[in-house]
Structure formats: C-alpha cells, structure tokens
Amino acid sequence: MAQDINPMSKRQNPSEFLKQIVGKPVVVKLNSGVDYRGILSCLDGFMNIALEQTEEYQNGQLKNKYGDAFIRGNNVLYISTQKR
Amino acid sequence: MKVGEAFSSFGILIMAQVLKTVHEPTEGLRLQQINVTAFFETINCGIGKLYLTERTVTWINADSRQGFVLHYPAIAVHAATGANEDFPEPCLFLMIDLSKTDIEYTPETTESDDEEESNVRTAAIRLVPEDSGTISHIYQVMNECQELNPESEEEMSEGDDDGMEDEEYHNGEGDDNPVVYEAPNAAQWYTAETPDDEIQLSEQGRANLERILGNLDDKPPAQNSRQDPDHTMDEG
Numbered sequence: 001m002a003q004d005i006n007p008m009s010k011r012q013n014p015s016e017f018l019k020q021i022v023g024k025p026v027v028v029k030l031n032s033g034v035d036y037r038g039i040l041s042c043l044d045g046f047m048n049i050a051l052e053q054t055e056e057y058q059n060g061q062l063k064n065k066y067g068d069a070f071i072r073g074n075n076v077l078y079i080s081t082q083k084r
Numbered sequence: 085m086k087v088g089e090a091f092s093s094f095g096i097l098i099m100a101q102v103l104k105t106v107h108e109p110t111e112g113l114r115l116q117q118i119n120v121t122a123f124f125e126t127i128n129c130g131i132g133k134l135y136l137t138e139r140t141v142t143w144i145n146a147d148s149r150q151g152f153v154l155h156y157p158a159i160a161v162h163a164a165t166g167a168n169e170d171f172p173e174p175c176l177f178l179m180i181d182l183s184k185t186d187i188e189y190t191p192e193t194t195e196s197d198d199e200e201e202s203n204v205r206t207a208a209i210r211l212v213p214e215d216s217g218t219i220s221h222i223y224q225v226m227n228e229c230q231e232l233n234p235e236s237e238e239e240m241s242e243g244d245d246d247g248m249e250d251e252e253y254h255n256g257e258g259d260d261n262p263v264v265y266e267a268p269n270a271a272q273w274y275t276a277e278t279p280d281d282e283i284q285l286s287e288q289g290r291a292n293l294e295r296i297l298g299n300l301d302d303k304p305p306a307q308n309s310r311q312d313p314d315h316t317m318d319e320g
Binding site: 032044069073074 | 164223
C-alpha cells in the first residue's frame with residue numbers, strides 16, 4: 001500500500017497536507033453523507049473546495065458526474081486522498 | 085424527462101410548497117439570465133429568470149412570478165455539469181441544505197437507512213439556461229459570491245452548543261487560515277464561585293486532591309516515597 005509520494009508519510013500540519021493534495025484526486029465527504037470525488041483544484045481558508053472531473057457518490061454508488069464543482073466549506077466532513 | 089411530469093398532481097403539489105411569490109432582487113446584483121428552466125429535484129418548475137446577487141440566488145418563474153430565494157450558506161455544492169443520462173442538457177447543479185432555506189420540502193428517503201444517516205436534509209436544484217454557453221460564467225459568478233458569504237460565527241457554533249455559552253476566539257493568523265477555538269464548557273468547571281456543596285469529586289478526584297494538598301509543604305516527592313494507596317495514575 002505504500003506510495004512513493006504519500007502526503008501522510010511524514011508528520012505535518014493540516015495546511016501542509018492540504019497544499020500537497022492540490023491537484024490530486026480526492027474524496028470529499030459532506031455532512032449529509034454524500035461524497036464527491038474529483039481532482040482538487042483549490043481550496044481556501046474556509047475549506048471551500050473546488051473540484052474538477054467530479055463524481056457524486058451516495059452510499060458508495062455513482063450518482064452523478066459534474067465538470068467543475070464548488071463545495072461550501074461548512075458542509076465538509078473530511079477530505080481524503082484517493083488512489084486512482 | 086417526460087413532458088407530462090410537470091403537470092402531474094404530485095408535481096403541482098410540490099411546486100405549491102416549494103415555490104413562493106418572489107420579488108426581483110435589486111441589491112448587489114451580479115448576474116441576470118433569462119430563459120432558465122429550474123428543476124427542483126425531478127420537478128420541472130418552468131422557465132424563468134435567474135438572478136445572482138451578492139447574498140442570494142433567486143429564480144422567478146416568468147409566468148407565475150413564483151420562485152425561490154437561496155442564501156449562499158444554504159448552497160452546499162454548486163457545479164457545472166455537462167449532459168448525462170438523467171438530464172440531457174448541460175446545467176448548473178445546486179445541492180441545497182433545506183434547513184437553511186424557507187422551502188418546505190421533505191425528501192423521500194429512497195435509500196435504505198444506514199447508520200451513518202445524518203439529519204441534514206438536502207435537495208437538488210438544476211438550472212438549465214436555454215443558452216448552455218452561459219453556464220460557465222454563471223458558475224464563476226456563483227464561486228465569487230460564495231466567497232463573499234463565509235459562515236458567520238453564529239452558524240459555526242451550531243451543533244456544538246448544548247445550551248451553555250461557549251467562548252470563541254480567533255487565532256489571528258490572517259485571512260488565509262482562520263482557525264476557531266472554543267473554550268471548554270464553563271458550566272462543567274468548578275471555580276471560586278462554585279458553592280462548596282455543589283462540588284462533587286469522584287474517588288479518583290479525591291485521591292488527586294489528597295495527593296496535591298499533601299505535597300503543599302514538601303519538596304516534589306521522590307518515586308519511592310509515594311504512599312498513596314489509591315493512586316493508580318502512573319501504573320502500567
């Protein structure tokens with residue numbers, strides 16, 4: 001499971017982690033239970049997130065696809081990297 | 085999307101609950117777009133005009149003058165989408181948090197209830213402009229407006245507040261990394277103000293207190309002179 005470039009292979013603070021995952025495929029889980037997978041385009045200090053090539057999953061099932069998506073920060077439960 | 089669906093009794097019922105008489109917004113207007121069809125979940129609400137202001141996303145049906153007003157905190161996700169199976173036309177997709185709107189709508193839970201199911205009720209709104217080339221621009225303007233509407237402090241503490249006052253202060257690191265801390269719930273701490281008879285210590289608490297008071301006049305105890313039989317903290 002080891003990756004050459006693993007953002008979590010060394011200790012760092014959250015904002016360093018966030019800088020490292022920009023441009024990478026991520027999973028963003030919302031408070032509502034829906035999750036969005038896509039390439040992390042950018043995010044800001046309020047955890048507003050912009051994704052590209054976004055896919056919407058509910059209960060593990062692909063429901064929708066979007067080009068660009070903007071997720072309002074207060075709805076984010078977590079952001080995780082994903083293997084593509 | 086069947087044409088007849090918009091006129092089904094279910095659809096009409098939903099529209100009556102969801103849409104209200106709305107007036108054209110005048111302040112902070114950033115964008116207007118005519119000939120935009122709005123879908124609330126699967127219900128076609130007709131063709132209308134879309135207004136983006138710095139505070140709201142407003143859509144008004146051209147004929148009935150009924151529509152909806154969404155404040156940006158209610159828009160959890162907005163996305164620009166191309167064609168897909170369910171909706172063949174490119175559109176602007178909005179996922180809204182119903183609790184932050186004045187829209188009365190109860191989504192049917194079609195999915196089986198899983199343990200993780202949250203209490204956040206969401207609904208999907210799709211805005212389909214006749215001119216699909218405008219979607220990209222509308223999406224951009226929405227981004228800008230969302231950035232103008234960050235969560236207020238009041239909204240941030242929602243859910244954490246169990247009726248007691250929280251202290252919140254901001255780490256003054258500047259705009260790009262705001263961090264909010266909350267002080268512990270004051271009601272659970274015993275202070276100089278707490279009446280003596282309200283203070284109840286657990287067994288461990290009493291043991292700690294004896295140990296602490298017992299050391300008031302002494303130098304810090306050496307390991308082998310510790311005599312407290314109840315003290316279990318540094319075992320293991």
